[in-house]
Amino acid sequence: xxxxxxxxxxxxxxxxxxxxxxxxxxxxxxxxxxxxxxxxxxxxxxxxxxxxxxxxxxxxxxxxxxxxxxxxxxxxxxxxxxxxxxxxxxxxxxxxxxxxxxxxxxxxxxxxxxxxxxxxxxxxxxxxxxxxxxxxxxxxxxxxxxxxxxxxxxxxxxxxxxxxxxxxxxxxxxxxxxxxxxxxxxxxxxxxxxxxxxxxxxxxxxxxxxxxxxxxxxxxxxxxxxxxxxxxxxxxxxxxxxxxxxxxxxxxxxxxxxxxxxxxxxxxxxxxxxxxxxxxxxxxxxxxxxxxxxxxxxxxxxxxxxxxxxxxxxxxxxxxxxxxxxxxxxxxxxxxxxxxxxxxxxxxxxxxxxxxxxxxxxxxxxxxxxxxxxxxxxxxxxxxxxxxxxxxxxxxxxxxxxxxxxxxxxxxxxxxxxxxxxxxxxxxxxxxxxxxxxxxxxxxxxxxxxxxxxxxxxxxxxxxxxxxxxxxxxxxxxxxxxxxxxxxxxxxxxxxxxxxxxxxxxxxxxxxxxxxxxxxxxxxxxxxxxxxxxx
Numbered sequence: 001x002x003x004x005x006x007x008x009x010x011x012x013x014x015x016x017x018x019x020x021x022x023x024x025x026x027x028x029x030x031x032x033x034x035x036x037x038x039x040x041x042x043x044x045x046x047x048x049x050x051x052x053x054x055x056x057x058x059x060x061x062x063x064x065x066x067x068x069x070x071x072x073x074x075x076x077x078x079x080x081x082x083x084x085x086x087x088x089x090x091x092x093x094x095x096x097x098x099x100x101x102x103x104x105x106x107x108x109x110x111x112x113x114x115x116x117x118x119x120x121x122x123x124x125x126x127x128x129x130x131x132x133x134x135x136x137x138x139x140x141x142x143x144x145x146x147x148x149x150x151x152x153x154x155x156x157x158x159x160x161x162x163x164x165x166x167x168x169x170x171x172x173x174x175x176x177x178x179x180x181x182x183x184x185x186x187x188x189x190x191x192x193x194x195x196x197x198x199x200x201x202x203x204x205x206x207x208x209x210x211x212x213x214x215x216x217x218x219x220x221x222x223x224x225x226x227x228x229x230x231x232x233x234x235x236x237x238x239x240x241x242x243x244x245x246x247x248x249x250x251x252x253x254x255x256x257x258x259x260x261x262x263x264x265x266x267x268x269x270x271x272x273x274x275x276x277x278x279x280x281x282x283x284x285x286x287x288x289x290x291x292x293x294x295x296x297x298x299x300x301x302x303x304x305x306x307x308x309x310x311x312x313x314x315x316x317x318x319x320x321x322x323x324x325x326x327x328x329x330x331x332x333x334x335x336x337x338x339x340x341x342x343x344x345x346x347x348x349x350x351x352x353x354x355x356x357x358x359x360x361x362x363x364x365x366x367x368x369x370x371x372x373x374x375x376x377x378x379x380x381x382x383x384x385x386x387x388x389x390x391x392x393x394x395x396x397x398x399x400x401x402x403x404x405x406x407x408x409x410x411x412x413x414x415x416x417x418x419x420x421x422x423x424x425x426x427x428x429x430x431x432x433x434x435x436x437x438x439x440x441x442x443x444x445x446x447x448x449x450x451x452x453x454x455x456x457x458x459x460x461x462x463x464x465x466x467x468x469x470x471x472x473x474x475x476x477x478x479x480x481x482x483x484x485x486x487x488x489x490x491x492x493x494x495x496x497x498x499x500x501x502x503x504x505x506x507x508x509x510x511x512x513x514x515x516x517x518x519x520x521x522x523x524x525x526x527x528x529x530x531x532x533x534x535x
Contacts, residue, residue: 001025007035030057037064045498046438050074058087070437076102085111092118100124100207121170122207128176137162140169143205146176153185160190160219172234173203173211183217194219202284204234204265206526229329229357231529233410236266236331238280238320239293242273242311243303244338244369248397250298253336253363256404258293261286263410266326271296272316273303273339273369280316282325303339303369310342310371314349321352328356330529333386334404335362340371350383350535357529359386359412363400366392366453366486378451383535385415387446387518390453391486399485406444406490406522413443414503414521415530421512426519428503430468434525435497446490446520447476447505454487457513463505465493472499497525 001012011032012025026032041047047070053060054077061075077091083105091103092113100122111130116138117123123139125131128146133155136146151159156176163171187194195218203211239257241250261267267289270280278296283289313335321328353360360381364374374390381388391399413433418426435441449461461484466473474493475481482491495501509515 007039009035030060033057033060034063041068044438048072049436050076052076052078054079058090073436074100074102076104078102078104079106082106082108084108089113103127122205133158137167142170143173143207144171144175145173149176149178151176151178153182156181156186157188157190160186164191164219173205175211187217187219190219200284202265204232204263206232206234210265229529231330231357231411231526233263234265235329235410236268236282236326237261237264237407238268238270238331238333239404240270240272240313240316240333241298241336242313242338242369243271243298244273244300245298245336245365246338246397247298248394249336249363249365249400252397252401253334253404254293256401256407257334258286258290260407261289263407264332268320268326269293269296270316270320271298272313273311275302275304277312277315280320280323300369307368307370309339310373311337311339313337313341314343314346317349321349321356321358328358331356331358332407332410333358333360335360335377336400337362337364337374337377339369340364340374341376342372343376344373346376346380347535350380353380353384354532354535358384360384361386361403361406362388363396363403364388364390364453365396366390374452382417382451382516382518383533385412385520385530385532387448387488387520388451389448389486389488390450391488395485399488399490402482402485402490403446403488405492406446406520409442409444409492409522409524411523411525411527412520412530413523413527414445414519416519417533418517418519419514420507420517421509421514423508424506426505426507426517428505428519430500430502432500433495433497434523434527435495436525437497440494440496441524442492443495444490444492444522446488446518448488448518449484449507449515450487451516457509457511457515459508459510461489461505461507461517463503465501465503467496467499467501469499472496472501 001014003010003012014023016023024032037048047068048064050073051061051064053075064072085108088107088111093115101120102124104126106127107130113135117135119140121141122143123141124145126147128148129150131146131149133151136159197218198215201213203213237257239253257267266282266284268280268282269289269292271278281292283292362377362381364377378388389399389403416428433443449458462476464473464475476489482489503519505517507517
């Protein structure tokens with residue numbers, strides 16, 4: 001067995017070849033954990049974010065909280081032996097993670113928590129018989145899981161009344177394993193006309209798991225505002241495409257939407273510009289989405305067969321906006337356009353999209369199969385913090401491939417628009433990403449250079465994304481950067497949560513007519529919705 005020096009101590013180690021990690025041997029395991037934690041966090045200049053603690057190592061939480069300013073994100077407690085009342089109170093009161101707390105402990109007999117529950121985004125308790133209705137009413141979380149609970153019909157009825165009257169405003173999922181319940185008693189006195197739902201629905205949690213709800217009963221708050229719309233992956237992704245669009249552009253987009261579908265709660269697809277209008281189809285798994293897309297391939301022979309009829313895209317979007325099957329909150333809409341619409345005013349659609357934080361992305365073929373007005377397409381994406389690109393041929397298919405690839409990074413962190421002309425420079429204010437300090441993660445970014453089909457008034461655009469300490473720089477055009485496809489350039493690079501960045505764009509147009517440059521950036525990590533343009 002080898003011996004290495006860690007933190008000034010000689011430690012015996014052994015390689016676990018099956019799983020590829022190192023086992024270290026210490027006279028005192030807790031002290032060893034502290035030494036390794038100090039060594040690794042100092043070596044990589046990072047903080048601890050997650051802890052899995054046993055009963056014997058509860059004080060590790062306090063030690064970590066004292067040694068770093070960054071709060072813990074996730075804490076899991078697990079022990080097969082009984083826990084004392086003091087230890088339970090310490091866990092609930094003093095050791096507070098910022099996001100997720102999982103308790104898999106055997107509490108002492110007759111244990112009660114006399115204080116208000118701390119604000120925890122995701123709370124999981126495996127032995128929750130001690131949790132009372134008063135405890136439940138004081139919780140403020142997004143996901144709450146109570147296994148082996150002692151809540152009865154009356155308790156659940158009280159909790160539903162509390163929620164219907166505006167309590168637990170952030171709650172998205174409440175799961176309680178209670179044994180048998182009488183649903184009539186649980187619903188007694190609640191607002192009338194609960195709706196039996198037999199269709200399966202999936203809940204995609206912001207904490208990385210999905211739960212299938214095979215059936216249920218719908219009740220809805222009546223006298224309080226609707227739940228606040230917040231960014232998440234528990235959203236719908238709509239893929240809409242003209243039946244006239246070329247097979248490659250369609251296929252590149254479909255491949256990405258299918259590939260990233262598991263990240264999102266619901267997907268939807270619709271083929272438009274057909275003589276016989278088609279329905280939007282909704283899916284909760286990538287297999288059914290793939291089957292539907294393969295069954296509804298683009299086919300110009302199903303279209304209008306002329307160059308005068310405008311697209312029916314806006315009719316399709318109105319159907320989506322008025323659907324009663326899925327939530328609109330934060331939806332992402334990707335559209336491949338070959339036939340232009342004729343409408344000149346779609347302010348009603350834009351208003352509804354903005355009200356629900358729906359972001360619209362549109363790839364527009366520069367050579368249309370019909371229709372007359374592409375300006376409303378650009379306006380719709382602009383006003384929702386999405387973007388439109390104009391290209392044709394191979395440029396269109398590659399641009400749309402990279403446009404749909406931003407589904408990898410669902411949270412938008414930059415959305416800025418600049419009206420420019422002739423030559424000049426744009427300097428975006430120094431910014432940081434939502435990536436945690438000490439971590440690095442890919443971010444996608446997109447730049448568009450004109451609000452119409454690319455013309456010869458555009459001469460050049462180059463830009464850099466550079467860390468303020470000079471340790472990182474992305475350059476376009478450059479050796480590894482993707483090219484400009486039509487009016488759009490999209491790429492990604494790994495950014496660091498510990499650094500600040502600046503984005504500098506130099507542009508040159510051979511005209512004094514106004515041009516619009518759009519900048520977008522996306523991250524894996526949560527970010528609030530960005531302000532929308534003035535409308």
